Amino acid sequence: MINPTQLNESTRTLLDALIKKTPDTRIKQGVTHSMIKRPSEKFPEETRLEVCGKLLSSGSFGFVFNGRGAVHENNLTFYKKPADKKRIIKAIPLKKESESKEYNQYRSTQKQIIKEAYRTQQCDPDAHCKKPVFDDDFGYIIMRKAPGYDLMDFIIDMRKGKFTAPPAYLVTVMLNIMVEVAKIHKRGWIIRDLKPENIIINPDTLEIKIRDFATALPISKKTCKSIKGTYPFIPPETRYLSKISPAIDIYALGIIFFELFGYRKKIKESIINQLRSLNPIKDNPFLFMDDLSYSNQIYLIDLFKSFIHLNPADRISLDQAIPDVEDILQDILNNSTEELSSSAEELTESDDDELTQAFKSYSI
Numbered sequence: 001m002i003n004p005t006q007l008n009e010s011t012r013t014l015l016d017a018l019i020k021k022t023p024d025t026r027i028k029q030g031v032t033h034s035m036i037k038r039p040s041e042k043f044p045e046e047t048r049l050e051v052c053g054k055l056l057s058s059g060s061f062g063f064v065f066n067g068r069g070a071v072h073e074n075n076l077t078f079y080k081k082p083a084d085k086k087r088i089i090k091a092i093p094l095k096k097e098s099e100s101k102e103y104n105q106y107r108s109t110q111k112q113i114i115k116e117a118y119r120t121q122q123c124d125p126d127a128h129c130k131k132p133v134f135d136d137d138f139g140y141i142i143m144r145k146a147p148g149y150d151l152m153d154f155i156i157d158m159r160k161g162k163f164t165a166p167p168a169y170l171v172t173v174m175l176n177i178m179v180e181v182a183k184i185h186k187r188g189w190i191i192r193d194l195k196p197e198n199i200i201i202n203p204d205t206l207e208i209k210i211r212d213f214a215t216a217l218p219i220s221k222k223t224c225k226s227i228k229g230t231y232p233f234i235p236p237e238t239r240y241l242s243k244i245s246p247a248i249d250i251y252a253l254g255i256i257f258f259e260l261f262g263y264r265k266k267i268k269e270s271i272i273n274q275l276r277s278l279n280p281i282k283d284n285p286f287l288f289m290d291d292l293s294y295s296n297q298i299y300l301i302d303l304f305k306s307f308i309h310l311n312p313a314d315r316i317s318l319d320q321a322i323p324d325v326e327d328i329l330q331d332i333l334n335n336s337t338e339e340l341s342s343s344a345e346e347l348t349e350s351d352d353d354e355l356t357q358a359f360k361s362y363s364i
């Protein structure tokens, strides 16, 4: 077996022979790690072999692998990427004529995969998404790895009590998500599939990246042919009237924030009316709000509600919501010296530093 990450004189010769013998996009036999062949975008004459590592996730549409680095075919040398430039390889199964329709709905056509890569480039240039390559079974999309893990796992870990997040931490997360979504809207795109699984959070810096732009559409589109996204994050105007606008992402954000702050009930479509009529004076059914001042709790709950109005025109805009949340964050930070010192026994010095760093690194 050739280990492409540890090449030496003899395995280099073997790999050379193997590449010549296997013209396929994916080289999987005879190697310890699969490799995806693609043209270098900087030097189009040259070929890169993207080395796949562990499976990071198998979502509904694709398998996402960690990239180990790349072998340059011209000199057969393995290059490991620095931490901030690591890549992922998303392998998306291709639709086949012969298969049943039901099975087919989880597969994509070449055209859809090309669109997904294009939309990723447009929605977030920081993803450095490459042009996809194909073989008979899969399309491969290669892009930069967003550091951290997805917000779904973050929320689950918090619910399990694996960590506790002080109030400023969650409000910063909320703010950073809104800022990222606002950037994508300003670039002219509606995301359409915003949900915790598609939001990557770096728990050290609280930096946020939105991923999975497979179904994103330009803001100029006002209606959609088919409803894409995930319930309960799809708003009623899309579900019943096929209408789309940036307000559909605002709606999804509202549901995400209910989940982020630990709404006690599972959020299904059938309870969204209850969320709309939540009375913050009477009820505070959130697990992670206790450390916020009473007035900030009321303010936040009202804010969440303004994201999920039935009528999209009534939903709050990000230009309005972002400064409001900045004010809340400032208020929490101004009053947090006391709170931090009261829990000083639980925080080691380095935890404390890390948190301070995290709050400081928040910027828009």
Ligand SMILES: Nc1ncnc2c1ncn2[C@@H]1O[C@H](COP(=O)(O)OP(=O)(O)O)[C@@H](O)[C@H]1O
Pocket (backbone or CB within 6 Å): 056, 057, 058, 059, 060, 061, 062, 063, 064, 088, 090, 127, 143, 144, 145, 146, 147, 149, 150, 197, 198, 199, 200, 211, 212, 213, 214
């Ligand atoms: N660029 C990326 N950086 C880090 N993690 C990613 C990246 N792209 C995808 N992931 C992870 O893989 C999961 C599935 O990827 P996604 O593009 O959402 O595929 P699917 O279309 O199957 O939902 C995401 O939920 C996320 O956890």
Ligand SMILES: [Mg+2]
Pocket (backbone or CB within 6 Å): 059, 197, 198, 212
């Ligand atoms: Mg996804």
